[in-house]
Amino acid sequence: SKFQNTRKRRPPSSSRPSPKSPSRIPQRSRGFRPNPPPDPSSGVALGGVAGMAHTPNPSRRSWVGPPTPFLTPRPERRELRWAEAGSHSSVRRSGVGACSINGSNDRDREANVQVVLRCRPLSVEEQKANVQSAVSCNDTKREVTVLNSLFKQADKTFTFDTVFGPKSQQRAIYDHAVAPIVDDVLEGYNCTVFAFGQTGTGKTYTMEGEMMQQVGELPTSAGVMPRAVRHIFDILEAQKADYSMKVTFLELYNEEITDLLASEDQSRFLEDRHKRPTLSLMEDGKGGSVIRGLEEIVVYSPGEIYSLLQHGSTRRRTADTALNMQSSRSHSVFSIYIHVKVTTTGNRELIKCGRLNLVDLAGSESIARSGAKEVRAREAGELNKSLLTLGRVITALVEDSVHVPYRDSKLTRLLRESLGGKAKTCIIATVTPSVHCLEETLVTLDYAYRAKSIRNKPEVNQKVCKSVMLKDLYKKMEKMKQDVKAARENNGIYIPDETFVLEEAEKKIMRDKVEHMELSMEKQSKELEKYRSLYLAEQKHRLNLEGQNKELKVTIETCKREFLDLQEAHSRANMSLKEKDFIISNLLHAENVILERAKVLCGTVETASGDIADLQNKLGKQLEPLSPLPLQVAAFLH
Ligand SMILES: Nc1ncnc2c1ncn2[C@@H]1O[C@H](COP(=O)(O)OP(=O)(O)OP(=O)(O)O)[C@@H](O)[C@H]1O
Numbered sequence: 001s002k003f004q005n006t007r008k009r010r011p012p013s014s015s016r017p018s019p020k021s022p023s024r025i026p027q028r029s030r031g032f033r034p035n036p037p038p039d040p041s042s043g044v045a046l047g048g049v050a051g052m053a054h055t056p057n058p059s060r061r062s063w064v065g066p067p068t069p070f071l072t073p074r075p076e077r078r079e080l081r082w083a084e085a086g087s088h089s090s091v092r093r094s095g096v097g098a099c100s101i102n103g104s105n106d107r108d109r110e111a112n113v114q115v116v117l118r119c120r121p122l123s124v125e126e127q128k129a130n131v132q133s134a135v136s137c138n139d140t141k142r143e144v145t146v147l148n149s150l151f152k153q154a155d156k157t158f159t160f161d162t163v164f165g166p167k168s169q170q171r172a173i174y175d176h177a178v179a180p181i182v183d184d185v186l187e188g189y190n191c192t193v194f195a196f197g198q199t200g201t202g203k204t205y206t207m208e209g210e211m212m213q214q215v216g217e218l219p220t221s222a223g224v225m226p227r228a229v230r231h232i233f234d235i236l237e238a239q240k241a242d243y244s245m246k247v248t249f250l251e252l253y254n255e256e257i258t259d260l261l262a263s264e265d266q267s268r269f270l271e272d273r274h275k276r277p278t279l280s281l282m283e284d285g286k287g288g289s290v291i292r293g294l295e296e297i298v299v300y301s302p303g304e305i306y307s308l309l310q311h312g313s314t315r316r317r318t319a320d321t322a323l324n325m326q327s328s329r330s331h332s333v334f335s336i337y338i339h340v341k342v343t344t345t346g347n348r349e350l351i352k353c354g355r356l357n358l359v360d361l362a363g364s365e366s367i368a369r370s371g372a373k374e375v376r377a378r379e380a381g382e383l384n385k386s387l388l389t390l391g392r393v394i395t396a397l398v399e400d401s402v403h404v405p406y407r408d409s410k411l412t413r414l415l416r417e418s419l420g421g422k423a424k425t426c427i428i429a430t431v432t433p434s435v436h437c438l439e440e441t442l443v444t445l446d447y448a449y450r451a452k453s454i455r456n457k458p459e460v461n462q463k464v465c466k467s468v469m470l471k472d473l474y475k476k477m478e479k480m481k482q483d484v485k486a487a488r489e490n491n492g493i494y495i496p497d498e499t500f501v502l503e504e505a506e507k508k509i510m511r512d513k514v515e516h517m518e519l520s521m522e523k524q525s526k527e528l529e530k531y532r533s534l535y536l537a538e539q540k541h542r543l544n545l546e547g548q549n550k551e552l553k554v555t556i557e558t559c560k561r562e563f564l565d566l567q568e569a570h571s572r573a574n575m576s577l578k579e580k581d582f583i584i585s586n587l588l589h590a591e592n593v594i595l596e597r598a599k600v601l602c603g604t605v606e607t608a609s610g611d612i613a614d615l616q617n618k619l620g621k622q623l624e625p626l627s628p629l630p631l632q633v634a635a636f637l638h
Contacts, residue, residue, distance in 0.1 A: 121166035137165035192418035197430035199363025253330035260312035
């Protein structure tokens with residue numbers, strides 16, 4: 001086939017490395033500064049992760065010979081009819097991201113971001129420590145319930161597109177959630193799968209899992225990335241398609257982008273050799289982003305991609321935190337660009353371009369609970385900041401806000417096309433069942449649930465004609481040659497028109513941005529001044545109140561003391577009253593007793609005087625005959 005380049009084509013299968021042999025070193029894109037404009041044929045300038053273009057690295061050797069759009073390893077490629085291509089890849093279209101395969105018109109419709117939820121099992125340590133599980137998953141009903149009832153609050157249930165409980169296997173997640181998306185990539189869509197959740201909940205496990213070292217059976221714990229790679233190659237092989245493939249792998253750490261696949265020799269120009277050069281994320285003037293200097297590596301086999309994945313993953317920044325022994329401290333984006341040749345019924349050769357972005361976000365974490373200090377705390381702060389912007393973007397999209405703050409962080413600039421753009425997106429939200437992480441789990445579930453309402457407008461990338469693509473590649477090569485020539489002659493730097501236009505557009509955007517920031521700074525300074533005077537007035541008022549408060553406190557103290565004195569006097573008076581009452585009642589009682597006795601005595605006296613009178617009478621009568629009595633007797637008797 002004219003499409004196949006003899007120089008770059010893989011050797012026939014007999015001379016290819018055996019599946020068990022180590023993969024050969026992947027071929028890197030060659031080129032020279034400055035950055036070529038984004039490739040319009042592959043839709044690279046259309047923004048976000050899917051809109052990344054690359055700048056070949058200055059340290060690379062220049063690429064001589066004609067460019068080749070197709071590097072299919074097999075020489076005996078048969079032409080594939082468009083219709084045939086469709087029939088092969090329609091096998092799996094049923095789950096997340098599935099859609100029709102004919103033409104592009106019926107695809108130009110809105111599609112919700114697909115959100116799947118994965119709850120990891122309790123770890124061995126957690127089981128040993130008898131950590132309670134506070135999350136229950138119902139895979140059939142696609143529901144996750146957070147058992148708030150453990151804390152005497154109402155349970156909360158969320159529904160997702162698919163729910164994978166703690167027992168779910170890596171394969172099930174790939175087959176149900178990711179495989180249909182990979183089919184779409186091969187149909188010419190830009191697709192993104194990203195994992196998001198609290199630190200230590202299994203994002204990296206889900207995305208990477210056990211990495212493949214060589215070609216062979218996938219281990220059961222292999223994650224989305226190796227499975228997607230295998231799936232893509234399986235389909236292309238089954239279709240006997242002519243294709244070319246390249247990959248990029250970047251890391252976003254503390255708002256700085258670095259190339260995880262960049263060759264080590266780049267760092268020899270840096271003062272700190274351990275530091276990898278950072279790449280700039282540029283505006284392409286069309287609402288998208290371009291990453292300068294990101295290496296695109298041409299790959300021919302799954303084995304090559306596995307070793308690149310392995311290589312890139314080991315270069316990712318990780319650290320041991322209280323919540324995860326090997327916590328990723330950065331966001332990573334692995335992209336696979338696939339060009340597949342199709343022959344239309346009129347024998348026209350077209351090229352389908354699709355891109356798959358596999359994103360492993362750093363975990364959101366509570367600095368207090370993760371035990372992060374100093375550098376780690378700053379990292380966590382940066383991570384949380386970019387994730388916070390991601391949250392704000394999700395909220396703005398869900399609420400249909402006029403302004404979506406994509407530009408507030410590099411992460412959201414990278415994910416722009418995948419959130420509300422023209423890509424198909426699947427979010428894998430990961431949670432832990434641990435009761436200790438209930439709060440963070442609820443936050444993840446809440447965001448994931450809201451993300452379900454984001455509507456993308458998936459568009460299939462335009463198929464380009466082989467001749468157009470070749471022309472474009474020749475043009476690019478010509479530009480590169482001029483760059484090399486200019487650099488060799490030390491004649492300054494040649495800037496191709498398109499790059500110049502791109503840079504001018506970018507400068508204009510930056511100028512507008514600066515202007516906008518100046519205006520907002522001015523506004524903010526005025527507001528700051530207003531708040532400062534308000535603050536001062538408040539301070540004064542506070543001081544006054546504090547003085548009054550002090551005086552009142554003194555008065556209250558005095559009153560308290562007086563009150564206590566009065567209380568004491570009152571209780572003393574009460575006591576003496578009680579004593580007097582007691583005495584009076586005793587006196588009254590004594591008086592009554594005396595009166596009673598007096599009465600008794602009076603009675604006795606009366607009785608006695610009666611008796612005396614009776615006696616006198618009796619005596620008088622007895623003495624009458626003896627009268628007159630001597631005077632002494634009479635006196636005695638009287
Ligand atoms: N579904 C699962 N089954 C078994 N083990 C799991 C599962 N999910 C996660 N793990 C284990 O839990 C630990 C933490 O997982 P991982 O590193 O993937 O979390 P993470 O979300 O990527 O964390 P960070 O954000 O800190 O990088 C690892 O030891 C991993 O093997």
